[in-house]
Amino acid sequence: MLATPSPETRAEQVDMHELAPYVDAPRLRDARSGADGVVLTWEDGTEARLPWLWLRDHCACTACRHPQTRERLVLPRATVAPASEMHLTDGHLQLTWPDGHESRFDGGWLHQRRPGQAAASPLPAPRPWDDAYRLERIRHADFTGSATGERAWLEALIRDGLVLLEEGPLADEEVSRLATRIGPLRATNFGARFDVQSKPNPNNAAYTAIGLALHTDLPNWQHPPAIQLLYCLENDAEGGESLFADGYQVAETLRREDPEAFRLLSETPIDFRFQDEEQDIAICAPILACNADGRVVEVRFNNWIRDTLRLPAEVIEPWYRAYHRFWTLLHEPRHQLDLSLRPGDMIAFDNRRVLHGRAAFDPNTGRRHLQGTYLDRDMLESRLRVLARQP
Numbered sequence: 164m165l166a167t168p169s170p171e172t173r174a175e176q177v178d179m180h181e182l183a184p185y186v187d188a189p190r191l192r193d194a195r196s197g198a199d200g201v202v203l204t205w206e207d208g209t210e211a212r213l214p215w216l217w218l219r220d221h222c223a224c225t226a227c228r229h230p231q232t233r234e235r236l237v238l239p240r241a242t243v244a245p246a247s248e249m250h251l252t253d254g255h256l257q258l259t260w261p262d263g264h265e266s267r268f269d270g271g272w273l274h275q276r277r278p279g280q281a282a283a284s285p286l287p288a289p290r291p292w293d294d295a296y297r298l299e300r301i302r303h304a305d306f307t308g309s310a311t312g313e314r315a316w317l318e319a320l321i322r323d324g325l326v327l328l329e330e331g332p333l334a335d336e337e338v339s340r341l342a343t344r345i346g347p348l349r350a351t352n353f354g355a356r357f358d359v360q361s362k363p364n365p366n367n368a369a370y371t372a373i374g375l376a377l378h379t380d381l382p383n384w385q386h387p388p389a390i391q392l393l394y395c396l397e398n399d400a401e402g403g404e405s406l407f408a409d410g411y412q413v414a415e416t417l418r419r420e421d422p423e424a425f426r427l428l429s430e431t432p433i434d435f436r437f438q439d440e441e442q443d444i445a446i447c448a449p450i451l452a453c454n455a456d457g458r459v460v461e462v463r464f465n466n467w468i469r470d471t472l473r474l475p476a477e478v479i480e481p482w483y484r485a486y487h488r489f490w491t492l493l494h495e496p497r498h499q500l501d502l503s504l505r506p507g508d509m510i511a512f513d514n515r516r517v518l519h520g521r522a523a524f525d526p527n528t529g530r531r532h533l534q535g536t537y538l539d540r541d542m543l544e545s546r547l548r549v550l551a552r553q554p
């Protein structure tokens with residue numbers, strides 16, 4: 164008969180001051196010490212060498228890790244002498260250092276962190292919108308009523324950069340209540356919460372009834388807000404459909420079809436700027452930012468708040484050509500998703516990846532009112548990691 168893990172068995176794990184689970188990872192079967200560290204073998208046959216410096220630095224005793232904050236309390240040294248004693252007990256490693264300090268390591272915890280092993284993560288990888296892409300729709304009641312629903316919403320937003328919540332209440336500030344479940348609202352010069360409806364004396368195109376071409380919000384900030392939530396309270400005016408395009412996908416199309424245009428947009432910083440009576444928020448940054456692997460990780464695109472183009476004269480025309488090419492690709496039907504938000508819908512998107520816009524609407528035919536806010540991506544990822552602690 165298979166033994167099910169009893170509370171006693173689980174209590175045998177070494178407390179590594181770690182909230183992510185590690186109890187189900189394999190235990191240690193063998194440990195051999197040498198001048199350059201310990202060679203460990205786990206029950207599943209994997210083997211790895213851990214240097215003495217690493218082991219001393221990762222001691223989880225209460226002198227080395229704060230038992231409440233789980234933060235590291237010691238500075239690593241430049242060198243460390245090998246442990247003077249080593250034991251394997253119940254699949255865990257126990258070391259005694261020459262100065263008498265004792266360290267215990269959970270075998271499963273070590274298995275998760277052995278060299279060459281990428282950190283396990285519940286976050287899905289971003290997936291550009293290909294032909295198979297379909298907008299993920301989650302019911303409001305599932306999001307608020309179950310961890311499964313909330314997790315599905317978070318995963319879709321991280322993976323696709325866009326997710327629709329449906330059938331929510333027509334309640335003022337529902338967008339803030341939903342956002343606060345994930346993290347604090349991210350405030351900008353438009354406040355922590357904004358209303359998208361036509362209004363007199365607008366200081367932003369969103370507050371008019373005109374059509375809005377695809378754009379990202381606030382690329383003039385050093386850290387533009389990542390996640391935008393738009394909750395629809397009223398939408399019976401004629402027109403006003405929401406438009407979206409995946410910046411990652413379109414940037415890859417540009418790279419493939421016009422590599423020189425891609426190079427110019429990813430290597431040439433340009434100026435973005437918002438100015439009104441109180442503020443002047445500006446930055447110089449490229450339209451496309453790539454990480455060390457060359458993958459596009461951020462799109463800044465907003466033609467309204469592009470500032471004076473300050474480039475060497477010989478780069479100006481090639482840059483305009485590249486910009487126009489990207490603009491044209493973004494607005495091609497193959498890259499664009501149209502959506503008519505219904506009252507009670509909330510669309511959420513990654514503003515540093517997915518561009519958004521809307522068709523013009525006629526304010527004389529009805530009302531259109533959206534409430535919006537922003538969240539940091541850190542909070543989204545944090546919430547998903549916390550939810551993933553539960554199997």
Ligand SMILES: [Fe+2]
Binds near residue numbers: 369378
């Ligand atoms: Fe916008």
